[in-house]
Amino acid sequence: MTYAPLADCGEETAILPLAVRDLVLRLGEATILDGINFDLGPTGCTMIMGPNGAGKSLLLKLLHGLIAPNSGRISWGKVRPTRVTSRQALVFQKPVLLRRSVAANIEFVLRARGKDVARRDFLLDHVGLAHKAAQPARLLSGGEAQRLALARALATDPEVLFLDEPTASLDPASVLAIEAIVSDARARGVRIIFVTHDPGQARRLADDVVFLERGRVAEHSSAAEFFPEPQSDAARNYLSGKLLV
Amino acid sequence: MQSMGDALGLAVALVLSGDADLLEIVLLSLRVSLTATAFACIVGLPVGALVAIGRFRGRSAVLIVMNALMGLPPVVVGLLVYLHLSRSGPLGFLGLLYTPTAMIIAQTILIAPIVAALSRQVIEDLHVEYAEQFRSLCLTRTQTVQALLWDARYSLLTVGLAGFGRAVAEVGAVIIVGGNIDHLTRVMTTAIALETSKGDLGLALALGIILLGIALGVNAAVQSVRMAAVRHAYV
Ligand SMILES: Nc1ncnc2c1ncn2[C@@H]1O[C@H](COP(=O)(O)OP(=O)(O)O)[C@@H](O)[C@H]1O
Ligand SMILES: [Mg+2]
Numbered sequence: 343m344t345y346a347p348l349a350d351c352g353e354e355t356a357i358l359p360l361a362v363r364d365l366v367l368r369l370g371e372a373t374i375l376d377g378i379n380f381d382l383g384p385t386g387c388t389m390i391m392g393p394n395g396a397g398k399s400l401l402l403k404l405l406h407g408l409i410a411p412n413s414g415r416i417s418w419g420k421v422r423p424t425r426v427t428s429r430q431a432l433v434f435q436k437p438v439l440l441r442r443s444v445a446a447n448i449e450f451v452l453r454a455r456g457k458d459v460a461r462r463d464f465l466l467d468h469v470g471l472a473h474k475a476a477q478p479a480r481l482l483s484g485g486e487a488q489r490l491a492l493a494r495a496l497a498t499d500p501e502v503l504f505l506d507e508p509t510a511s512l513d514p515a516s517v518l519a520i521e522a523i524v525s526d527a528r529a530r531g532v533r534i535i536f537v538t539h540d541p542g543q544a545r546r547l548a549d550d551v552v553f554l555e556r557g558r559v560a561e562h563s564s565a566a567e568f569f570p571e572p573q574s575d576a577a578r579n580y581l582s583g584k585l586l587v
Numbered sequence: 588m589q590s591m592g593d594a595l596g597l598a599v600a601l602v603l604s605g606d607a608d609l610l611e612i613v614l615l616s617l618r619v620s621l622t623a624t625a626f627a628c629i630v631g632l633p634v635g636a637l638v639a640i641g642r643f644r645g646r647s648a649v650l651i652v653m654n655a656l657m658g659l660p661p662v663v664v665g666l667l668v669y670l671h672l673s674r675s676g677p678l679g680f681l682g683l684l685y686t687p688t689a690m691i692i693a694q695t696i697l698i699a700p701i702v703a704a705l706s707r708q709v710i711e712d713l714h715v716e717y718a719e720q721f722r723s724l725c726l727t728r729t730q731t732v733q734a735l736l737w738d739a740r741y742s743l744l745t746v747g748l749a750g751f752g753r754a755v756a757e758v759g760a761v762i763i764v765g766g767n768i769d770h771l772t773r774v775m776t777t778a779i780a781l782e783t784s785k786g787d788l789g790l791a792l793a794l795g796i797i798l799l800g801i802a803l804g805v806n807a808a809v810q811s812v813r814m815a816a817v818r819h820a821y822v
Binding site: 403407408450 | 636
């Protein structure tokens with residue numbers, strides 16, 4: 343038993359590359375995202391970094407089609423915007439788990455999305471939760487809960503996997519377990535878009551980095567450029583641990 | 588007029604002897620109220636779920652009406668059902684007045700709003716928690732409602748038990764539409780009212796003890812369901 347190939351999603355049109363143009367999001371009086379522009383290629387792992395409140399989480403929700411921008415464009419290949427969400431998955435910072443067993447949480451998604459329910463055991467094993475299959479999902483530890491959320495996301499065979507600070511407040515072993523699962527997905531061709539506030543994690547995973555500051559892209563560069571020599575003051579200060587005011 | 592002590596002794600003897608008349612009354616009570624609870628859930632749960640996740644015009648008015656209907660006085664429900672079922676009423680041709688069916692109808696009307704209003708609150712709270720995750724998973728509306736109903740199962744069970752508790756304890760509606768006819772429509776509450784007025788406190792107390800026992804049992808059931816759910820973090 344293994345993953346269904348990506349071409350099995352019943353979609354002909356490629357969802358990548360991604361082009362984001364002049365994206366603006368206002369909530370109430372505040373302009374949260376103020377003219378975001380960047381392009382992402384078809385493969386790899388993009389880390390989105392930036393201080394708290396920079397707009398990283400809301401940017402992910404915009405890209406995933408959960409909320410709509412006030413202006414600007416998000417183009418996922420030539421796919422119609424209404425069709426992108428089902429080809430992507432988002433792992434939230436605080437996983438929302440169903441009031442069922444660990445196994446039932448996976449089964450629910452497989453069944454709802456018309457996937458082969460027999461893949462449940464493979465997925466649980468893949469994230470190291472096979473021995474917890476019968477336990478109530480909401481009694482899992484933080485790291486286990488996040489791995490279950492990852493398994494559930496992978497159950498939908500996403501072409502793009504968003505992660506919103508999935509390892510915040512986890513111990514190092516849990517962080518590494520989650521990074522290994524993400525790296526594996528990346529190696530199988532899943533496009534990863536990963537929000538983190540941890541420079542070490544970004545270094546370990548990034549192919550490129552989008553650095554947000556106060557609702558704008560301060561910098562978008564490859565990992566090889568970004569970490570030794572960030573171009574923007576914002577990113578340089580952030581990496582060197584200076585407080586941003 | 589018996590003394591309290593005599594009546595209590597008689598009551599205990601009646602309960603312990605498994606008196607046939609007593610049993611008949613208790614079983615009819617349970618049949619009527621359990622059936623009414625089932626119908627009230629069949630109607631009330633979907634209405635509660637739809638109002639919980641729906642965003643439509645007039646929603647707040649619906650909420651106000653639902654909450655107001657929770658406090659319907661049983662005698663008023665009895666009167667309204669009576670007016671419909673009496674021979675000159677629009678449904679008089681059915682000949683349902685003074686039958687257990689009439690009592691089931693009245694109790695269903697009495698507790699369906701309770702089930703709808705309480706389940707609306709339960710499901711809406713859960714929906715707030717799940718909505719964004721479900722949209723990310725691209726669930727259909729039907730899948731969403733099914734998942735919410737299942738995940739709220741423990742809370743909804745206590746909602747159903749609350750409805751049953753209210754139905755089995757009310758007297759106003761069933762006495763008007765049932766008529767408290769011996770061996771036909773006499774239930775615990777109407778029998779207690781009648782026997783007390785006749786001065787037969789033994790039977791009245793015996794029924795009162797059983798009714799209290801049922802109330803305690805329902806509460807114990809609610810409590811143990813809650814505890815099981817809490818143990819599994821399913822509430
Ligand atoms: N529903 C909302 N209404 C108004 N402001 C919001 C809302 N959600 C988030 N914000 C604000 O938007 C900004 C960006 O939020 P977010 O994307 O969560 O930041 P982060 O980069 O830490 O993930 C923050 O200042 C936050 O306070
Ligand atoms: Mg965030």
